[in-house]
Amino acid sequence: MDPEPRKQQRSDGSVVAVAIAAIVLTLCGVGVAAYYFGKSNGSSTPAAAGSGGGGSTSGSETTAVSQEIALGAHAFVQFACAQCHGDRGVGGVSPYVPALDNLAPNLTAQQLTTTIEHGAGVSQDPTRPFMPIWHGIIAKPQINELVAYMKAGFPDVATADAVTVPVNQGDATAGQALYTKYGCINCHGPNALGGVPNPQSPDLTIPPLSGKDFADEFNTNAKIADVIRSGSVIGKAPIVSMPHWGSILTDQQIAQLVAYIKTLT
Numbered sequence: 001m002d003p004e005p006r007k008q009q010r011s012d013g014s015v016v017a018v019a020i021a022a023i024v025l026t027l028c029g030v031g032v033a034a035y036y037f038g039k040s041n042g043s044s045t046p047a048a049a050g051s052g053g054g055g056s057t058s059g060s061e062t063t064a065v066s067q068e069i070a071l072g073a074h075a076f077v078q079f080a081c082a083q084c085h086g087d088r089g090v091g092g093v094s095p096y097v098p099a100l101d102n103l104a105p106n107l108t109a110q111q112l113t114t115t116i117e118h119g120a121g122v123s124q125d126p127t128r129p130f131m132p133i134w135h136g137i138i139a140k141p142q143i144n145e146l147v148a149y150m151k152a153g154f155p156d157v158a159t160a161d162a163v164t165v166p167v168n169q170g171d172a173t174a175g176q177a178l179y180t181k182y183g184c185i186n187c188h189g190p191n192a193l194g195g196v197p198n199p200q201s202p203d204l205t206i207p208p209l210s211g212k213d214f215a216d217e218f219n220t221n222a223k224i225a226d227v228i229r230s231g232s233v234i235g236k237a238p239i240v241s242m243p244h245w246g247s248i249l250t251d252q253q254i255a256q257l258v259a260y261i262k263t264l265t
């Protein structure tokens with residue numbers, strides 16, 4: 001049972017094939033080794049991304065930023081700051097909402113923090129959007145990240161993008177994406193289940209947009225649309241109030257949100 005003699009009994013063709021295969025495998029091995037050698041010897045500069053403070057990677061449109069600033073850029077999208085103040089704070093969404101790109105870097109960190117936590121004086125005008133009060137909704141470290149991002153001048157951070165709203169898939173499907181894109185989910189919870197604390201308010205929590213009580217009170221599409229458009233000012237900071245989305249959301253988008261909300265009860 002010695003395998004060697006059998007191998008020698010193979011035809012010449014097999015031996016040549018095995019020899020060629022061995023050479024090819026060896027060359028591949030050298031190639032792979034050279035590839036990894038090259039990687040570990042300086043061709044892996046993208047690893048520097050995330051550790052710097054604004055150095056740009058060559059040939060890329062995206063600037064490497066610190067983790068704090070990157071988190072701030074994502075929070076700016078998550079909390080829909082971008083939907084009122086424009087992508088990267090450039091404005092142009094509503095005449096009532098200022099651009100922040102030139103303004104915010106010149107405000108102090110304390111001024112920015114106070115505005116995020118307590119708003120800019122709750123507007124009693126139902127036809128105009130106001131700066132929401134985020135105290136208790138946005139965690140303190142996240143507020144610091146938002147401030148760092150704004151102070152850094154709103155750098156471009158890859159994938160800090162709002163969700164895509166599907167088209168031609170029905171109003172409720174679009175509304176589901178809008179519910180995330182416009183940050184409703186941060187205050188009314190996933191699936192509009194509610195439960196987010198609002199300690200100073202009479203209900204102690206931000207209301208759900210689902211369930212029997214909601215369906216009984218908001219029993220027409222128009223009632224739901226009205227409160228989305230004009231909100232409800234329930235008091236002064238630190239009470240979290242329903243923002244006014246008129247002039248931010250179009251009538252069609254509001255109808256899509258209503259269609260989605262109605263699928264949840």
Ligand code: HEC
Pocket residue numbers: 076079080081082083084085096097098100103104112115116119120121123129130131132134146243244245248
């Ligand atoms: C519903 C729309 C809306 C959303 C969402 C929103 N803002 Fe605002 N924001 C405003 C409006 C309107 C003002 C102008 C002041 C006012 O009328 O309340 C404002 C003012 C500000 C200011 C103050 C500018 C100044 O003149 O001092 C800052 C800073 C700011 N917003 C940052 C943010 C950040 C950060 C977020 C996300 C966490 C955010 N905003 C989300 C509407 C919005």
Ligand code: HEC
Pocket residue numbers: 132133134137179182183184185186187188198206207208209214224227228232233234240241242243245257
């Ligand atoms: C900053 C937190 C916040 C955000 C963001 C927010 N809401 Fe609200 N919302 C509230 C609060 C607080 C109330 C309760 C107002 C009251 O009782 O007067 C409310 C009330 C409502 C109501 C009426 C329900 C009820 O029982 O009073 C609807 C409908 C609603 N919101 C829809 C939305 C939609 C749609 C979005 C996203 C476009 C949204 N909300 C974003 C805080 C928020």
